[in-house]
Amino acid sequence: MARKLLRDLPGSDLYYMSKFTQGDEEEKGIRTFEGSVRLLFPDFFREYTGLIVFISLGAVVRMIAPVLKDKKVDPAVVVIDDRGDHAISVLSGHLGGANELTREVARLIGANPVITTASDVQQTIPVDLFGRSFGWELDSFEKATPVSASVVNEEEIAVIQEVGERNWWQYPDKPIPPQIKSYDSFAAAWDATFQAALVVTHRLLTPEETVRFLGNGVVYRPKTIVIGIGCNRGTSAAEIESVITETLLEQKLSIKSVRTLATINIKADEEGLLAVCEKYGWPLETYTPDELNEMPMSEKSDTVFRFTGAYGVSEPAALRAAQADKPLLTKKKSGNVTISLAIWQGEGTR
Structure with missing residues (x-):
């Protein structure tokens, strides 16, 4: 399975213990090592944006724990069981792309993708990834966690979008939930009732707009x-x-x-x-x-x-x-x- 992924995933590298050497490693660019793979994780975290690991989930969690920094910089980590039945998104599911990598790996080896992030399970807006496929930038992560909680808890959400791509809903077989309401201007949303706001604009907000919408809100900057x-x-x-x-x-x-x-x-x-x-x-x-x-x-x-x-x-x-x-x-x-x-x-x- 690991060799198949090396072949099918462009830009990937393969490492395994030297006791598994087959003789063609140099020809195929495969790297071998002695000792515990745990010692390699600090370098892996610095050098790669994604890691696919064929080790038990519990062991991987213990090995990567000492090198974790922040979800904005940690690489994606995907774990595959020994039989290749399950590909599990473990770390940096959204920002690091582990969920996307999990789906791709599962497709390539015929495994079941296991994704547990709430917005994916509920098929709703992933606050930290909203508009990312269009190049939108989240202005600040300060309120991303409480806004995400409001979204997955199905509270009233206002999406105020002045500019940018309008086709951001990513679940074609599911309509936008009724608690998520869209407005094309701040004026249209001013008197609305909501617990969190997702603002899509290229404008710098006025002090009044900041107070009204960003108490529990985030701003996205579309490339416009x-x-x-x-x-x-x-x-x-x-x-x-x-x-x-x-x-x-x-x-x-x-x-x-x-x-x-x-x-x-x-x-x-x-x-x-x-x-x-x-x-x-x-x-x-x-x-x-x-x-x-x-x-x-x-x-x-x-x-x-x-x-x-x-x-x-x-x-x-x-x-x-x-x-x-x-x-x-x-x-x-x-x-x-x-x-x-x-x-x-x-x-x-x-």
Whole structure:
């Protein structure tokens, strides 16, 4: 079974005791060891994001206990019994991906997946994973545990969603429970009765909204903000980053909701832009002058056209990358940088 998983799980490594050597370990990249596997777990926890262990559940619990840190950093741990009848999600079921790994392993070896996290058993919203498949970020884990308790205890839940993908319910054969109510704005939910709130927005909340909804609530940041950028050749990363962060703050938007940066293709090698994208993990999308000229613009610049072949850069680039018809911020010029903002209108957002 272990060798089958090595073959079928891309990027996996296999370790077993040297007494089980078959002679082809070097050829297949299999690593053997002497002594207790318990001594290897500190290194495994540092080096891998997921561990599949063919040892009894109780033994695994005792071995990993001394190296546990936090569910936000611990790897997924899945235990398989000696006969391969059961694949058991043991650690980091949600954030670490152990539940997903358990299902995949069970599928590959024909085992029964054993998953005990309450939201999976009850088929409801997993608070710490809500929207993760779309790239949403949980703003803070501070209230994640009490909000999760409210969800699994079937209390009244308000989902306030201003932006982002709307197809977040992941159980096609089960309707959304009646105690989970959705609202498309804070105003619509203001007078509602609820015990916990899940807020999906790219906006920075006002003090009044924070008090009303985050007493027992969490905020998710969907990837909806598209930044169109134009800049002079050689503009530093520091200046570009400063203009972006200042503009987002002026617009009361969270930097965690930035989806992508967009610009003209002649800026594809602009070092400052590339450095900022690398720092924040943002993709850089580039377009030809013809592609930019196809987009609506608040004003066309003959000067920009003479140098680039496009009548504008930041605004049409933002609109094209966002699949939008109008910008949130038409254009702002600051030093060597021109910036525009648009809200992503792609699949699932309408």
